Every structure is written in C-alpha cells, then in structure tokens.
Amino acid sequence: MAMVTENGTYSSGEQYDIISKVAYLLGMNKRIFENDHEPPKLEIFKKLDIDKRARIIRNLCLLRNQLEHNFLKVCQAIQQEGRSILGMPEYMSADAMKALSDDGIEIYNHLKEPTPFLTNINLNIKSRINNCRDLFPEWINWNYLSDIFIMPGGTTPEGQKKAAAFFYENINYYPYKQYMNWPAQDEGNILLNDKKFVTLLYRWNNDEFQNLSFVSDVSDRTKANIYTFIENSDKCVFIVDCENSDPYSLCAAIRNLEPERLEKIEKIILFDDIHAASAWELLKSYIDIPVEYIMIERLKDNKSLADVKVTARTCKEFYTNNVDSFVLVSSDSDYWGLMEELPDAKFLVMVEHDKCSFALKEALIKKDIFYCYIDSFYAGGAEDIKNDAIQKDLARTIRESLDLNLKELMNEVLGRTRIEMSDEEITSFIKRKIKNQLEIEVNEDWDVELKYRVRK
Template sequence: MSETDTRDGEQENEPTPEEGMTACRYSTYEIVSKVAYLIGVPEHIFLKEHEAPRQEVYERLDGIKAARIIRHLCVVRTAIERNFKAINDKMRMEYRSIFSLPEYIPAESLRQLSEDGADFIRKSSTKLCHHIIEINRLISGRISNCRPLFPLWVNWQYIQELFIMPNGLKEEGTKEAAALYYANRGAYPYQMYINWTPRDEGNILYNDRKFMTLLYQWHNDRFLEYSKVSDVSSHTKGSIYDFIEGSGKTVVVVDCENSDPYKLCATLRNLDYRYTQKISRIILFDDVHAASAWDILERFTRIPVEHMLVERIKQDKSLVDIKLTARACREHYTNQVDSFVIVSSDSDYWGLISSLPEARFLLMLERDKCGMDLKKTLVNEGIFYCYIDDFYSGNAEEIKVSALFREMHRYIDSTVRLNVNEMFREALRATRVEMGEAERKQFMDKHIKGMQMSINDRGDVVIEFKK
C-alpha cells in the first residue's frame, strides 16, 4: 500500500496550497519557529505542545549572539509600543528611566542586550520615541546577521522586511507604526510587533506552509516550494521503519539515472537514524550522464555507500538496469540480503521484483517519473511504495551547496591557472623593464599582492591591480 492511499482517494494530486494549510500533520515548523524567536515570542509559547514554535529551535537560536540581539531588541520595542502611554507618563512625571520599569519592559532583555554589546540607550534620547528610533536603527543594521539562519530557498528580503519599521528612524514613522499596532494588536502574531499590513489571517505562524504562502502573497508573489515546508505522514515513515525492522539484512539499490540525489538525501536524512543505521549499505548504479552529486551522498547520510560506475558500450544505451538487477540477485543469493529498497521510477524493475519471490521490496519513486501501471501493480501485489518528492527537502541544501562548490572548484582547476610570479616575470620580459631584486619585491608587495577580483554584469572575472 502506498502513502497516497491514505488521502481519501487523492492518490495522484499534490495538495493545493489551501489544502496544505489545513493539513498541519504534514507541515514543518522550522521557519515559523525561527521567526517566532526573532520577533520575541515569549519562551513559554515554545514549551507548549499545541503551539507551532518548537523548543529545540528556541534553544538553538538562543545560543547565537546575532539572533539573541534581534530577539531582545524586538521584545523591548514591542513592550514600549504596548505600554507607550504608561511608560511615557512615568518618564515625564516621575523622571523614571526604562531600566526602572520592569513591570513594562523585561529587565532580562535589557540585561542581555547590555551583555551582548547592543545597548540602545543614548544620552541624546530625551523622548520615549527616541528609544524606539535607536532600536530601529540597531535592528536595521543587524538583522542581516541573521540571514544565515534561513535557507537559500527562502526570499530573505521578505523575511527582513518583517523587522524593519517603515520610516522608523523618524518620529512620525514610529507614531504611524504605533497607531497601526494599537488598532490591530490582536492580529499580530502573539501580539508581537512586525512590519506588515495586519489582517484577519488567523495565526500566521501556525506552520511553515501557511506562513510561507502568506509571506509571498503579501509581496504579490507565489510560494511553490511546498516540499521544503512539509513532510510525509507518520504512516509513511512508520511503514518504512516496519520494513527495516522486519528485515534480516537491508540494502538500498539506486538507479542514479532515474533518481534525484538531493531528494534521496533529504529522504534518508529525514528518517530516524535508529532505523537507517540498520541499512547495510547503499549501492549506487551510476551512469556517466547522471548527476555528479552521487559521489558525496555518503557524507550526508551516515550510511555506507558503494558506488558502481556503469560504462556504456553503446553511447545511446545505458546498462544500469541490467547491472542493478544482476547485483541485486547476487546480494540475495550470495550475501543473504532479504530486503531491498529500490530507488527508481523505472517499471523495468518489476522484472527483478517478480524474479525474487522470497525477497522483500520497498520502492521509493518520484511522482513525475512513475506511471500508473507500475503503481497499480505494486498495490495489487501488496508492495509498499512512497514518493521521495513528498519528504521534507529543506534539509538537502547542504549537499546541494557542497555539490556546487565541488564542481566549481573542478571547473576552476581545469580552466584557470594564474601564477603571479610567472605573470610578473613575463611582464618584465615583454616590457624590457629592468628591476633589481629589492625593487621587484617592493613592486610585488605594493601592486600585485594587493590585487582584487571583481565580477562584471556578464559574469566575467575582472582582476584589478592596486596602484
């Protein structure tokens, strides 16, 4: 039985954004937890089981200075906005400072900001709104330090704008923001100030899927990366765990031609390591035309990988399926492997499955690559399958970046070689300029070692010498 059979007949359709918002059991909470931490949502919210923000994210970010500073600046800013009149009266009538008003402004936030070197108190701040202006200045200057906390697939500008008060460095801007906040305080997430046009959206931090959909809508954009903000059901994961637990020896065989290394990596990393560590190994059957990222899969899965590069006899004919089938039979009869996870959407592997009636099989498919005939056959034969597209893929960024850098280094090594000593000697030869050793060294130190690299609009690398 497949995971999609549990969705009331919606076997082949990806849930729409609207459906996805209500399917909270499939959603993730990583992005909303980070946003909640940074805007200053109280810690006790993270401790409640029924609330979206996750405690482990709070603890992780609380150990990062850049994140702590933004959080406590936002806490103080919201506290001032929420209690502006009371604080202002105390300051004017009783000559109190905000340090002496713990009933309105959390003393812990003031202490933490001072400890982290982000004190916003200035002698020139004679009005309460001046404190807000200085907080806005600090947030504007430091919010970019939190950019590494969010993955590349998130539009950082959209996140950043949530923290920037419009016209917030002027009194009139702070007054407009305060008026908007007072009039719509209940619509703000956990009543914490953010820069948005408040509307009745329910809890915008309900889950990642809802938040990212709304965030992009606010910017007249569409968020379509739903695999990065949702995960498969516990039924699917449980079925995979049951398959591994019921196996004597499990091997994953991968048709690299017909599989995506990033989706598979995300799938394996998203499974409980208590079960994946019981997988004997992953055997990759790789064709010369497949993605180069397969070479580094083992580094990100913590499962032993055997990489079989299958050469072609005819350039238009791959032998991957034949090699995979033959090796699986050998693993079964010689190495006593009783269970196989086949990662491929190719229906040709039904021949392998039907040829080993005593072996157990689980298939990991991709939606767009697999036809209905194979899936119907698997269901009829009681063979479980799932879509690797449906697993949370937000954790695949690391392998993608590593694969890109690996290929870029390979490109640079094969196409670019610049030795500045040889360059300088050739320049001296061509120009017939005579220099002694001391003069050459000074020229090198002054002009060549300080050269800088820039990239023009066409993507060309331009090297400029210091003059």
C-alpha cells in the same frame, strides 16, 4: 515527530525551524518555547540566544513591542513622575536593555521621550536585520522575511502613529500579540508550523510558495510502512539508480528516518552515471549506512548501461548473497520487469513526483508493492550536502577554468621585456611582487576578472 494543531490534536510531518527562529527574533516570551503545547522549539531558542546577531534583533523587537503595548503608560511615567525609560522595568525590560548594552548597542542614551526611543529601535532593526540572513536557509525569500521585522515609516512620528493604530486595531490577530509587519487578518496562529507561515509569507507578497518539502515531512504512516518493510526483512539493501534519482532527496529521506530503525539495512548500492548529479559520491559522508559506489562507464555517450547493471546486481544480491528485500530508488518504469522476474523478493520503491509515470504507480498498487515519494521528505536535511556539492564543484570548475602558471607567465613576460632573471630571482619575484597582488573582481553582470595590481 508529533505536534499540536490548532484544534488541540497532534499531527505529524510538520516542521518548526523557521517559525521558531522567527518567534525568537520577534521577541516572543521564552515561556512559549518551554511550553510543550506551543510550536516554537526550545532548542532553537537556546541556539540563537548565544548568537549575538540574533540576540540583538530579539531584544530590539522585544523592547519595541513593550513600547507599543505600554506607550501611554511610559509617556505618563516620564511626564508626570519624571522617570526615565531606563527606570521603568514594569513597562520596559531592564534585562533586554542591559543585554543590548553588553552587545554594544546603546539605543536609550539621553533619550527622555518614547518617540525618539522608538525611532532609534526601528533604525537599529532596519540596519541590523540583514545580519541574520545566514540564520535561515537559502531557499526562503529573504526580502519577504526580513520585511516583517521592519515597521513601515518607523523612523518618523507619523509612520509610527499609523503603525501603532493598525497594531491596536488588529492586535488579536498578531501572534502572541507581538508586533510585526504583516497584513493582519484572522489566519489563526500564523506561527503554527513552517508550512503555514511560509505559505502565508509568500501570499502576503502576491507570490506562491511551491517547494513544500522544505517546510513539511512525509506522514508518520509513510515512515511506519518503511520501518515495517525493513523490520520484516532478513537482509535489506538499497538499490539506487542515480541517473533517475536525486541525491539530495535521498539524503534528506534517510536522515529524516530514525537511525535505529535502519540498522537492518546492509548497505546502499549506488549505480552512478556521468550524466547524473555530481553529488552522489558525497552521500556516504552524510549518512550512517555503508555505501557501495559504482560508476558506470558508457560505451556510447547516448546509451546508459544502468538498467542492465542494476538488474544484474539485484539478481546477484538475491540469489548469491541471500538478500530478500530491496528498497529500489528510481522513477524508471523499466525496473518493473526486474520486479516481475523476482517474485520471491520483496520490494519497496522510492520515486519522484515529476519523474514517475502513472502506469508504474498503478502497476505497483496492483501488485501491492508499497511506494513513496522521496521528494516529499523534509528537504531541510540535505542543506549541508547541497552546500558541499556546490563548493566542491565550484572548486573543480574554477581550477579547470583558470589554467595559469605564474612561473610560465613570468618567463613570457621576461622574454617580451628582454630582462634576464635566474630561477631563484623569478621565484623570489613571484613571492614578493605577484602572489599577494593578484585580485579577483566581479562586476554587476557576474563576470569574473583576474587583476594584477601594480604597486610601486
């Protein structure tokens, strides 16, 4: 994907989801999203515009910004012409007010002065911005992000005057001259791309954002090398050492490549290990390439057989199945011997920054074998598989931790209380008295307690 930079040229690898959502919520004009030379994405505007939570915040921010820009004119129209805020569409958007009313938000009833009107807007934004938390990924600091929508001291006339003075003094630094809460300074277009915005967002809070794969993608050059490698092959297979790779990075990488350019890939062979991430078995549900999943048993708990299995299978694919090209996904330098022993096979290697040794990278360069960092691909493409992996593992862990059978429990209780019940009576009692009265409570230390509420 090529996008416009500040100097008018195009760059690749940038992401625009975060800044498009921020621009929408701040009330940026739709024309900005429709302009091919501006970064915010129209598809995100359309998606958020049907979400009531997002739509409410957008219209509140839009009206606040219009009031900041036209405060004196609104005051004069009220005081000198006797007009209502509801009846000055040249200053205050009637469409935004109607949309808020349709969404059940009445912020202007019986208000004849702009100051209490602004107070009402700020109160609504402050109380409702957390409704938009789920619109953004888990990795972003929500406290940092939500704060840009809240006017400091915005519920008092003094705070509003101070915020307005700062806004007017620095208005040319604000993105598209739209009000937001930030230490306004000359940073260029802060909504240029996700990488720039998120990096600045953390810096404003005396923090540093380091997970750059969440806000940018690998270059077009890297992708072009991968496409060329695949296209020049007769048969291409992915060989994945799961113990020395990350399932989420691989999923994100594949999903950020053009599907039609991957059609020559015969399959992905996963060599999994009990000590590897539990999400590998989910991968096939999230990509459109055939996956062969192999779980490698261990003869000794401290000894993996992955190296041997990967080497043997790669040789079989080359000599028996006529596969000539392999994308090896592993940061383990032990596979250098495999590549040396198959000089007629073509290899492309995907490694991780922190796991790959300098010696391996140097050897790959000397042999003219292309390698790329799998954890440099845009990581946003793996959010759903991460969520699925967490949910499935939670379900399994909770199921194993909570080893409780209600019928066995009832038999213990009946024995201690010396009460006799038939099987039918026990079943009926469980359904009527126990099943719907079990509750789970979580305390401040995140300890979980299963409670039975006694109801008379």
